[in-house]
Amino acid sequence: MIDVAVVAFTQRQEDAISGESEVEFMVPLMEQAKASVGLTQSDMGFTCSGSSDFLAGQAFSFVMTIDGTGPVPPISESHVEQDGAWALYEAWVKIQCGGIDTAFVYSYGKSSPGSVRDVLATQMDPYYVCPLWPDSYAVEALAARLMLEGGHVSERRLAEIAARSRASAASNPHAVRTDPKSVAEILAEDYVIDPLRPSDLPAEADGGCAVVLAAGDRARDLCERPAWIRGMDHRGDAHTLGVRDLTSSASTRLAAHRAGAAADKIDLAELHGPFTTSEHLLIDALGLDEDSTAVNPSGGALAANTMMASGLIRIGEAASRIWRGDGDRAVAHATSGPCLQQNMVCVLEGD
Amino acid sequence: MAAERTAVIGVGQTKYAAARRDVSMAGLLREAAYRALEMAGKTWSDIDAVIIGKAPDFFEGVMMPEVYLAEALGAVGKPIMRVHTAGSVGGSTGCVAASMVQSRVHRCVLTIGWEKQSESNAMWALSLPQPFATSVNAGAGGYFSPIIRRYMMMTGAPELIGCMVAHKDRRQALLNPYAHLHQHDLTFEQVVDSPMLWDPIRYSETCPSSDGACAMVLVDEAGGDRHPGPVAWVHGTAMRSESNSYGGRNMVSPAASEQCADDVFAQAGIVDRRAEIDAVEMYVPFSWYEPMWLESLGFAATGEGWRMVESGATELDGGDLPVNCSGGVLSSNPIGASGMIRFAEAAMQVMGAAGEHQVDGARRAVGHAYGGGAQYFAMWVVGSDKP
Amino acid sequence: MFEEDRVSADRPAARDPLAAPAALSAPVTLPEALAGAEPVESVCTPIRMTYTYTPGRALSRYLRAMADKRILGERCGATGQVFVPPRGVSPLAGAATSEVVELADTGYVESFNITRVPIERRPDLKPPYCSAWIVLDGASVGFLGLVINIAPEEVRIGMRVRAVWKPDEELETSAGNILGWEPTGEPDEVITDYERIGRVEASDP
Incomplete structure (x- = not known):
């Protein structure tokens, strides 16, 4: 495998970006990411992005955004209708083919124009489930009840995860849910969708992010302490909720195994758990010990969940902590689909 | 380290039709996937990853449908990726699938491009109302006809060249059992007399709207060597994208198209494109767009593409560079699959597996796709010999 | 099942390419309770989703100016090219546009299309009608509009046109304020390079 590192990362997340179009708010992020390592678009061996037409409410929505990269002269480019973490994966694979040593990755999403809970219902089986119009919070509540009643987790544990996220998010300028709350205060919240409380839910945000990847010596030239991708894998579970064990995440376990997550001590983990229940399952699947691993030091998706970008932001957050020396080894995770259906695990290390 | 040599060992297509009401979305994909697996002599358990391509989700009304398709595609416990690069997506998906093997990340991947437009209302999907734009154009024809008009002005091509292409395809x-349109008695005069939709584009010069899926199985060098049946080796892949609106843009032969072709032919070591390529499946x-792409991809000099058409050079029957022997997009157009069909048909030609539309002795073939405002391009060159 | 499902029979293939794949050809047996039940061929699931669009900064400015019968473009700081309708970004620079530019409501036809079929969302448009890319004086790129007050067959590439606005009392913040573009009668713009669109360097309006 060719050594590839994350060498630049920019992000913006707000509860609603109402004054700017996607390309308008992405352009500064793209420019800053490239400029931070002294590169321009023409230096990029490959470019890949992630976004969703259903979120934008418009077919071919990504065509509007490509102009932000400055694709004149033409660029070698691709797009996934997935979270940007998968765009990064495609770019990482492209670098593994040889011949290029840089790649530019970006993704973005706005949840504010529509009702993201309803939009996500159209992701369910179109013949048997979507007609029932199950919103995404209700679907997660099914899993939450199984976890609670099966004794896999307690409401207190979920409240502790929520409280930790809020506390960590206080120092993250990109987080949108930053007001601290104690475990007792959270447990006193009324249920929104029983058994989930407001603090159990993702803080929906608008935004996006941009990442630069570089290989080998190029990465060392561009970055004092590159965040090397030591392993990356993604796996999926069945879609049908009824055939899955919703009280654990088999695909996360498998992806983590293949990415070599457990090979050494993990200093920090950025997990794309939109709900407290999902974060709990991820900690369990990754075998994290919260005494020795800082879990979601950014606050995670509970503090700001930008659809289509949240997974890539986890990779960027983990990488920036490696650059800063906050840790030597990190695990970043991204998810897609209902109840953690698809999961990616990316292991990052500093030299 | 050089990229891993990669081979196509299985191709599977569905029957293309305006509406495949006999199958669900999953059923449509499984029809193509199983045909590809059968040809490859593989089962689901041999597949390391599934790479899916599809155009806008609004065509079926399902958001990120690859999520729902996991079980149907034997992908539980496996990676699934979903590519979307507008009309070129089927080609881009082929390139991404090849990269999964070329990078040595996977050894055997299944890739599928598909569309089931009959599940939703394509007009609705493409014209979601936006308060800040006026809609004066009906569909893609209205967008592309002014570009075609510029090409006609530029080259002075005779007015009926387009009809010749349509009649040929x-x-x-x-000769292609999977093609959507089988117009047995269509005469050239009928093509010429068909109604003008978006002048200068006639009804018979436009693609249909189809349901369908196309799948391929790709393997690494050892897998290609071991395979007892015919193999199509990947000699090059390329993707290029550009903005669709800037002053001085070459709309007839976009820079991204020319650079995509230059890149893929350089990888394949091809110098004289017309002489060294035996069959082309291009996105028309x-x-x-056949004469336009013949020029843009370097098979003809600028302004000379229409002469190749006129001379019959692009016909399966007697032409030196047969184009779209399958009938092309003009005969079958499940959008998300259309680019992959081009890639797969090119592979079938060099495998000698194209049946009645086989180009005798084809050893090197090109698959090509484009999308957006003629701004996204994907190509590959495949050959019967190992590169 | 399919339209025109005939397959040429002169050269029989080793295997029928349309035969169901072996794995899918096993007959499905229904439980007795379902014997005689009518198979469901399709289900209709209406989907209604409401989105609140954000045009963004550039398009908002553009639409507000439209209400005053003014057309705004935006200039690329790096190349000087002027884009209309503006999207707030220059694809040439990969950067935000640097300057708002007011454009004339005159220009020329870059190329056109004569639509001879009705379109669903514009029942008011009676075919045949002409839609065209109009390059405004001062703009670098074409901009979509209808050519009116002339028979479609008489429209030419290079023909000079001016905007026909809605009556003042009907103006809104909408691109629909321009009803179409009519010939000015000036001499045609000379087009020398039919491949290339727009202008590389913006001219003064």
């Missing part, structure tokens, strides 16, 4: 489609949704 519809006749060649009769409106007939005039």
Whole structure:
């Protein structure tokens, strides 16, 4: 495998970006990411992005955004209708083919124009489930009840995860849910969708992010302490909720195994758990010990969940902590689909 | 380290039709996937990853449908990726699937491009109302006809060149059992007399709207060597994208198209494109794009593409560079699959597996796709010999 | 099942390419309770989703100016090219546009299309009608509009046109304020390079 590192990362997340179009708010992020390592678009061996037409409410929505990269002269480019973490994966694979040593990755999403809970219902089986119009919070509540009643987790544990996220998010300028709350205060919240409380839910945000990847010596030239991708894998579970064990995440376990997550001590983990229940399952699947691993030091998706970008932001957050020396080894995770259906695990290390 | 040599060992297509009401979305994909697996001599358990391509989700009304398709595609416990690069997506998906093997990340991947437009209302999907734009154009024809008009002005091509392309592709489609349109008795005069929709584009010069899926199985060098049946080796892949609107843009032969071709032919070591390529499957949704792409991809000099068409050079029957022997996009157009069909048909030609529309002795073939405002391009060159 | 499902029979293939794949050809047996039940061929699931669009800064400015019968473009700081309708970004620079530019409501036809079929969302448009890319004086790129007050067959590439606005009392913040573009009668713009669109360097309006 060719050594590839994350060498630049920019992000913006707000509860609603109402004054700017996607390309308008992405352009500064793209420019800053490239400029931070002294590169321009023409230096990029490959470019890949992630976004969703259903979120934008418009077919071919990504065509509007490509102009932000400055694709004149033409660029070698691709797009996934997935979270940007998968765009990064495609770019990482492209670098593994040889011949290029840089790649530019970006993704973005706005949840504010529509009702993201309803939009996500159209992701369910179109013949048997979507007609029932199950919103995404209700679907997660099914899993939450199984976890609670099966004794896999307690409401207190979920409240502790929520409280930790809020506390960590206080120092993250990109987080949108930053007001601290104690475990007792959270447990006193009324249920929104029983058994989930407001603090159990993702803080929906608008935004996006941009990442630069570089290989080998190029990465060392561009970055004092590159965040090397030591392993990356993604796996999926069945879609049908009824055939899955919703009280654990088999695909996360498998992806983590293949990415070599457990090979050494993990200093920090950025997990794309939109709900407290999902974060709990991820900690369990990754075998994290919260005494020795800082879990979601950014606050995670509970503090700001930008659809289509949240997974890539986890990779960027983990990488920036490696650059800063906050840790030597990190695990970043991204998810897609209902109840953690698809999961990616990316292991990052500093030299 | 050089990229891993990669081979196509299985191709599977569905019957293309305006509406495949006999199958669900999953059923449609499984029809193509199983045909590809059968040809490859593989089962689901041999597949390391599934790479899916599809155009806008609004065409079926399902958001990120690859999520729902996991079980149907034997992908539980496996990676699934979903590519979307507008009309070129089927080609881009082929390139991404090849990269999974070329990078040595996976050894055997299944890739599928598909569309089931009959599940939703394509007009609705493409014209979601936006308060800040006026809609004066009906569909893609309205967008591309002014570009075709510029090409006609630029080259002085005779007015009926487009009709010749359309008539050729519809006749060649009769040799392809999977083609959507089988117009057995269509005459050249009928093509010429068909109604003008988006002048200068006639009804018979436009692509249909189809349901369908196309799948391929790709393997690494050892897998290609071991395979007892025919193999199509990947000699090059390329993707290029550009903005669709800037002053001085070459709309007839976009820079991204020319650079995509230059890149893929350089990888394949091809110098004289017309002489060294035996068959081309290019993305021609409106007939005039055949001469336009012949020039842009370097098979003809600028302004000379229409002469190749006129001379019969692009016909399966007697042409030196047969184009779209399958009938092309003009005969079958499940959008998300259309680019992959081009890639797969190119592979079938060099495998000698194209049946009645086989180009005798084809050893090197090109698959090509484009999308957006003629701004996204994907190509590959495949050959019967190992590169 | 399919339209025109005939397959040429002169050269029989080793295997029927349309035969169901072996794995899918096993007959499905229904439980007795379902014997005689009518198979469901399709289900209709209406989907209604409401989105609140954000045009963004550039398009908002553009639409507000439209209400005053003014057309705004935006200039690329790096190349000087002027884009209309503006999207707030220059694809040439990969950067935000640097300056708002007011454009004339005159220009020329870059190329056109004569639509001879009705379109669903514009029942008011009676075919045949002409839609065209109009390059405004001062703009670098074409901009979509209808050519009116002339028979479609008489429209030419290079023909000079001016905007026909809605009556003042009907103006809104909408691109629909321009009803179409009519010939000015000036001499045609000379087009020398039919491949290339727009202008590389913006001219003064």
